Amino acid sequence: MALEYPSLKGQAPTSKTKLSVTRDIASRMLTYFQVMPSYIDFISVFAVHPGQKIEAVELRFSGFRERVLLSKVARGLQLPSAALTGQNFQLCYNLKCVALKYGSGRREDWLWSPRQAAVHHQFDVGEGTALWIIASARDELQERVSELTGSEGRLDDRTFDSPAESFISGLTVHLMLAQWATEDWRGYIRWLEQVLEKKTIYALRSSDFIPGADDISFIQKKEDETNKAIMMLNANAEILDSLEKFYTRLMKNAHFPLKDNDKSKVAIDDFSMQLQDYYHEFRMHASRAKTLGQITADRKTYMFSELKFVSDRDCSSTTYVTSICSLLEGKNRIEKSGFTRFRNGA
Secondary structure, three states: OOOEOOOOOOOOOOOOOOOOHHHHHHHHHHOOOOOOHHHHHHHHHOOOOOOOOOOOOOOOOOOOEEEEEEEEEEEEEEEHHHOOOOOOEEEEEEEEEEEEEOOOOHHHHEEEEEEEEEEEEEEOOOOEEEEEEEEEEHHHHHHHHHHHHOOOOHHHHOOOOHHHHHHHHHHHHHHHHHHHHHHHHHHHHHHHHHHHHHHHHHHHHOOOOOOOOHHHHHHHHHHHHHHHHHHHHHHHHHHHHHHHHHHHHHHHHOOOOOOOOOHHHHHHHHHHHHHHHHHHHHHHHHHHHHHHHHHHHHHHHHHHHHHHHHHHHOOOOHHEEEEEHHHHHHHHHHHHHHHHOOOOOO
16 A cells, blocks of 8 residues: 555645645544544644734644554554554654745844644554655645655655555655754754854953843844754654654554564664664754853853943943032032122121
8 A cells, every 4th residue: 555645735825824724624634534633732833823923833832642553452443445444553743943044144134944844644554554644834845755755766665565565664754754853953053153152252352342232132032042942952852762662662562463574673673773863963953052052141141241330330420420510519509608698798
């Protein structure tokens, strides 16, 4: 059974607008394929509610859900017309990456955009039917899946003649998604390092540099972006770790027919090693971003203290001058008063 994915294109004009799929169409599609209800949580991040800003995409939500129905007691609905025997496993998760949206002019004016994908995968072990639903705001991932499993892809990645071959091909799609999620993080973190270094280096080298409120605001925004990057990187790492552990447990499940298949065993071993590579890559990026966040916070504190010192100094100088003027005015009033009394006495 060939790899299946809906031909429906629900892409939106941008990555921050809702998908062009109606509730009725989505409900019919998810019901027909008996998609696990948890997937609703993952695609809901693309929803735009009344009164909500389009830019407020829920980037904080991350998760991994699974459902295994392999035993004779616990099985799903049988749909012979869709080549579904009810003996299957399902999983869903989301991954996030960043992409350079605008990269001309001054480096600090470059614009990076976070992107995410909500993934659902189910595999029927009886028929070897594989279903993928990938929700994203662009058709990039659908094109990658088509290239991977199409006529131009590797033979092992596009062979579905048996349940084992279909199962192995599905692992390749997971790896492709993991690769997609790792893209551009190194460049993004490097960009943050460069713009923050440029913005703060004069405060460290020159005692004459006086930071302004705009400088503090800029650094605060970049610190927030850095913390957001750390959050997304750690979430991606945890999801890949959960994915690797899921397939490791699956191969030990007594009800999984492919647990003793030699090709499946080798494929899972390779799959686990590659996922671990991506996992460690995310962790290293997160560690680098965490260090950057600490440096940024320290420099922001230093610049703020410098700004406060200058402000207090100017305020003290103004107070001193005001006091001198007050004393002089008082002295003049006293002298005038004495002169008047002297004349009156005369």
